[in-house]
Amino acid sequence: MRPFFDLLKKIIQTGVGKTRFLMAAVGLGIAMLLILIAIQAHTNFSQLLYSSKNQNETADFLVINKTITNAMMGQSAKSIFTPEEIANIRKQPFVQAFGVVTSSQYKVVIQAPGDLHFATDMFFEAVPDSFLDVKNEDWKWNEGDRTIPIILPNDFLNLYNFGFSLSQDLPQISQETVKALPLQVNISNNQVSDQYMGHVVGFSDRISSFLVPASFMAWANQKYSTATAVGTSRVIIKTPDPSNPTLVKFLEDNGYTTNQDKLKFSKTRMIVQTIVSVVGFFGLILLCFALLVFSMFIQLVIASCKREIQLLVILGTAPQQLQRYLLKQFVPLYIVVGLLSLLLLAALQYWTAAILAAHQMLISPWPGVLVFAGMAVVLALVYVVNWLTVKKYVNNI
């Protein structure tokens, strides 16, 4: 076909409106770059969020409760989750594991041993063991045991050590000391009062509460509770991504609240997602315009050579030959444009990776697989649109 196409080149002048065509090609390049940037930014962000290099643990635990408003004050029943609400939380896609926080239905007083003269009213809560960040062999309780293992919130010890003890001129206490202290635990209801030994086995960063094993809680609630069973007012969930905007929206919609600090990344993420979407959207719009200009250019070329093309067809040139020839005039340019934008993106990505690495944020210095897929899709789209246009106008001659 080469000699024939060489002759066609002299007959079908594709030079008409070449500036417009080149401008459309530049437009295509920018469009493709914007789309690829949007895809790559998405990939990068996912890497920052989920990659094991950037996070010590992928999942996070959130304790969720209803927001206490002024209207609810004094009506503790209003802060309790109904079974339907619990079922609803359980079935959300972002909930990997679900547990209820059981609170004690009896009075607790803890006393320090010997002559420390320290006593305080307390409460206990229990969560399923899988939600704990403290692993300790002593964390177990069987019926009949007089010693209750206890987990304290880390914050509690910090409040004491850096707030309370300094202002009261009391000694600061290390974690080891607290663990070694035998505590006296008085559990009572209005009729009976029993004494147990308390043993602090660890400090939790995850759950801000005084925790005892679930087995003890179940047993003690049954033994000491005077009221009928009280509902759940706090639940704990495990979620792969606490910055998931769906999660944040779910909490807001239902008037639930949790440790806001864990959700703050969500806002950043939404802003980035919006920007990325806007960039991608403009890329798509620009792509549409580029496609339109290409179609019009092809139409112009064919219309301006209508007589020549008619004579070629009369002499026996097949429409397929003409289509192939015309596509061959345009398609290499698209591929070059595609490769150029890919190169540019690769350079950008390399540069971004270097900058982020300086801030301990690790992303791949190479464009992601999705970028290549995106480029292939855009090029395929451009090819198909061109092919259809050429086919349509050649067949109309």
Next chain:
Amino acid sequence: MQIQLNHLMPIPLQDKLRQRSSDIWNREVTFQQGSFVKIKAPSGTGKTTLIHYLYHIRYDYTGQVAVNGQPWPSYSKNDIARMRQQEVSVIFQDLRLFEQLTARENIILKNVMQGKPYYPPEKIADMAARLNVSHILEQSGKTLSYGERQRIAIIRALVQPFQCLLMDEPFSHLDEENTQRAAALIAEECKARNAGFILTDLDNDQHFAYDVHYHL
């Protein structure tokens, strides 16, 4: 390649043509593969129209033109293109060369249209020499005289495979000597392919050993 006419009648000329008798119009005619056919026609009786119908670039007729047993409209565009590259060639009365190509390029266009060249360059040079157009091969189609164009159009029609050659007053602008040379070349090329032709002209002539004569 067999061409059959089945009561073919040009719509614009039908009133005029019904008043006179014709061997072609409104009759059943079969042009056999390989036969040399001469159609003699006075001006205005639809000579060029007939060639255009046979080559399927005009469609304003009643009746039917069947090629190899099938009417023209039943062939697809790509089929028609293949047949124009492989089975049927044409010399138009108005020649239809590309003015932006040189004479040689006009010839080569048909020589390579179906893929690899049908004749080597030497053969084309030889044909040009026989028709006395070697010296104008590099000139652009625009600058050629009508007689020169006519000879280029003849060579162009002969550098492709065909079973049937359609010619519409192919020697109208050639002197006697060049006509003889061109006719000899055409006859030779047809014989080499075992092909036939259909030639329309105004008058009687002795350029070929015709198998069949018709009056349009």
